[in-house]
Amino acid sequence: MDANTPLRRPRQAARRSTVSRREQADATRVLLLRTAERLYAEYGLSEVSNRQIVEAAGQGNNSALAYYFGSRAELIRAIASFHGEPIARRIQQLVEEARDSTDPRDHIASLVLPYTEHLAELGHPTWYARFTAQICADPTLGPDELAAPMQAPLFRKAIVSVRSQAPRLSPKVAALRSQSMRLVVIHTCAEHERAAAFTGRSADWTMMGDALVDIVTGMLLAPPHSRPTRRRRPSTS
The missing domain is CATH 1.10.10 (Arc Repressor Mutant, subunit A)
Known part of the structure; x- marks a missing residue:
């Protein structure tokens, strides 16, 4: 030895x-x-x-x-980062794939499907959709706590592509629709996850992703409503 x-x-x-x-x-x-x-x-x-x-x-x-x-805030950020980074990587991939597409649905899918695909990959049961909804509803936090650093520019890039093919909207209405898109996706997924937890059945995230892409496409592309101009009543004095 x-x-x-x-x-x-x-x-x-x-x-x-x-x-x-x-x-x-x-x-x-x-x-x-x-x-x-x-x-x-x-x-x-x-x-x-x-x-x-x-x-x-x-x-x-x-x-x-x-x-x-x-701190508690750092714990919440760590949970968000644990999920947000793989979602952001998938967004980047789909945004690049949809770059030259003239179909607004492709650009919307690049923002919606990474979220539902990630939930599907987590298996059953999941808690992330409900956690996300809790963060968005918390007055001291908000959706920015959930986003990976690379998500914001990717989101803006996809939305610009959609708006180039959408009806002309005022900046305020366009911003409101983008905000509504986020809320519809987050809270609909949270309710779907909650129902799956209650029944014990696996959530159908493929169906949910496709349905949400259709819903959001309709929201963002809906023609704006034009209010008829009201005539002033003649003065009786």
Whole structure:
């Protein structure tokens, strides 16, 4: 036996131990993320404490969330980032594929389908759609907390392509329709997810994605209503 062999074994064991601790820490972090997402989705952001999340995750240390995430706001951002980054990558792919299309539906699909496809990939049950709705309804947070940094320019790019083929709208009406698009997608998916959780049946995200693309296309392309000009009544004085 080589005289140096006994000296290598402790170093190899130490490396394995370091990797094991790192893997365990990563697993604990993901467990806390998923547990927080589930509780926030089911009970609401304001109804769930850090202690409840730690206990539901089976962690004995009450400071586990502070150790891994810092503040509650950072925890929420970490959940959003966990989902937002793969969604943003898929948006980028579909936006590029639809770049030269003259069909507005293709550009709208590039914004809607990445969200429903991601929900489908999560399996059953899911909590992210309801978590998303909670974030959007929270007065201290809002939808910007959910977006990956690359999403905003991609969203604007797709919307510009749609508007180039849509009826001419005032800036205020166009902005209102874009906002309504976001709300329709987020809250319809949340209700679909809630129904799936209640019945125990897997949500049909393929159907939901196609239906939402049709709905949003109709919303964004609907001709504006023109109010008839009212004639002033003649003065009786």
